[in-house]
Amino acid sequence: MNAKTTEEGRRQKIVDAADELFYARGIGQVGMDAVRDAAGVSLRALYNEFPAKDELIIAVLGKRHRMWTEGVTAKVDAIREPRAKLLAVYDYLAEWFDESDFRGCGFINAFGELGAANPRVAETVRDHKADFQRYVDSLVQAAGGPASLGPQLAILAEGAQTTAAIAGTTDAARHARAAAEALIAAAGI
Amino acid sequence: MNAKTTEEGRRQKIVDAADELFYARGIGQVGMDAVRDAAGVSLRALYNEFPAKDELIIAVLGKRHRMWTEGVTAKVDAIREPRAKLLAVYDYLAEWFDESDFRGCGFINAFGELGAANPRVAETVRDHKADFQRYVDSLVQAAGGPASLGPQLAILAEGAQTTAAIAGTTDAARHARAAAEALIAAAGI
DNA sequence: CAATCTAGAGAACGATCGTTCTCGCTGTCA
DNA sequence: TGACAGCGAGAACGATCGTTCTCTAGATTG
Numbered sequence: 001m002n003a004k005t006t007e008e009g010r011r012q013k014i015v016d017a018a019d020e021l022f023y024a025r026g027i028g029q030v031g032m033d034a035v036r037d038a039a040g041v042s043l044r045a046l047y048n049e050f051p052a053k054d055e056l057i058i059a060v061l062g063k064r065h066r067m068w069t070e071g072v073t074a075k076v077d078a079i080r081e082p083r084a085k086l087l088a089v090y091d092y093l094a095e096w097f098d099e100s101d102f103r104g105c106g107f108i109n110a111f112g113e114l115g116a117a118n119p120r121v122a123e124t125v126r127d128h129k130a131d132f133q134r135y136v137d138s139l140v141q142a143a144g145g146p147a148s149l150g151p152q153l154a155i156l157a158e159g160a161q162t163t164a165a166i167a168g169t170t171d172a173a174r175h176a177r178a179a180a181e182a183l184i185a186a187a188g189i
Numbered sequence: 190m191n192a193k194t195t196e197e198g199r200r201q202k203i204v205d206a207a208d209e210l211f212y213a214r215g216i217g218q219v220g221m222d223a224v225r226d227a228a229g230v231s232l233r234a235l236y237n238e239f240p241a242k243d244e245l246i247i248a249v250l251g252k253r254h255r256m257w258t259e260g261v262t263a264k265v266d267a268i269r270e271p272r273a274k275l276l277a278v279y280d281y282l283a284e285w286f287d288e289s290d291f292r293g294c295g296f297i298n299a300f301g302e303l304g305a306a307n308p309r310v311a312e313t314v315r316d317h318k319a320d321f322q323r324y325v326d327s328l329v330q331a332a333g334g335p336a337s338l339g340p341q342l343a344i345l346a347e348g349a350q351t352t353a354a355i356a357g358t359t360d361a362a363r364h365a366r367a368a369a370e371a372l373i374a375a376a377g378i
Numbered sequence: 379c380a381a382t383c384t385a386g387a388g389a390a391c392g393a394t395c396g397t398t399c400t401c402g403c404t405g406t407c408a
Numbered sequence: 409t410g411a412c413a414g415c416g417a418g419a420a421c422g423a424t425c426g427t428t429c430t431c432t433a434g435a436t437t438g
Binding site (some may be wrong): 025159161167 | 214217293337343354364370
Binding site for chain 4 (some may be wrong): 231232234
């Protein structure tokens with residue numbers, strides 16, 4: 001393995017460790033020392049990879065965005081019928097909520113904590129949510145649903161995430177799915 | 190005015206100032222010095238009233254809970270028809286989202302920032318959301334709707350709040366209201 | 379082998395912040 | 409009047425944290 005892959009591997013190890021810590025404790029509660037320990041690198045190497053904590057935060061959100069997108073699209077792509085694809089989103093949520101370390105949407109958490117103080121975080125979160133909204137809109141369109149259905153389904157997904165995080169139950173995905181079914185049926189598709 | 194009211198007035202002045210700052214910037218970004226300046230009291234008086242920042246945080250969340258509850262119930266009570274009362278919740282959200290300093294649900298923000306590190310905050314947020322859920326459930330029951338409708342309507346409200354906060358638009362309340370109308374109609378009430 | 383470069387370990391630095399302490403003033407009561 | 413309690417202003421303290429620096433040992437290269 002050459003120097004390039006070593007560096008790439010290290011970068012990813014840092015992002016993975018930071019993501020786990022940020023998500024579990026909140027970004028402000030995690031010092032760079034804790035990231036260093038968890039990633040098993042030196043502080044020097046950490047700062048070589050990410051010149052400031054802000055850069056690391058953005059990189060972590062980027063990783064979360066990719067994992068979310070991959071997870072949702074995989075679940076949706078496994079379904080054939082366009083109408084049923086819409087519901088697959090909530091099935092993905094249900095699986096996610098069931099994970100023992102689930103603590104809500106990392107983007108919503110980051111926005112609540114840093115959105116007001118850190119414009120880059122705010123923008124990254126906005127981009128992530130806008131991307132998801134576009135994705136849902138495209139699924140609605142493919143299913144022949146009205147444009148008004150997209151925002152409604154996305155709101156259900158957002159609400160399920162915060163409700164599941166705070167209440168600590170996995171029910172929210174089931175309720176959101178049932179509501180989505182009703183909305184889809186009401187839209188006549 | 191006697192000593193009692195002076196103390197009460199001061200306590201409220203501190204909570205009001207802290208609430209505004211916490212909500213606008215995030216709790217961790219606001220030092221006790223900033224609260225002191227905004228409330229116009231001495232640091233000594235501040236710590237006399239709240240022996241630790243944690244106490245102040247809980248008091249601020251308590252005030253937010255009361256304001257939210259009063260705002261929602263006022264809007265709902267102004268409506269006669271039980272079915273329409275359910276929709277009044279989203280009208281309240283629409284007005285709230287329109288306020289220039291809207292920055293999402295303070296409870297969701299606090300939970301994302303401190304929920305993992307501060308059990309009292311987590312519990313207070315959970316209590317607030319559970320209280321709202323019970324309220325919606327009671328409105329659904331009064332309207333003769335099925336029990337399953339309550340969680341769905343609450344999820345729409347939660348989703349509207351986070352969506353409005355992050356996207357920065359007031360549309361979310363309208364979309365949530367339209368979805369609620371469809372769900373209510375689908376429930377046959 | 380000698381000179382040089384790199385990187386790890388962690389000390390150090392400077393800023394911030396929660397909390398407490400000191401000082402001096404003001405009003406009170408004997 | 410004089411002792412004293414209360415309180416405001418803000419300095420001070422100790423901890424934390426983001427970031428940088430020092431020291432050292434091992435690798436590299438000529």
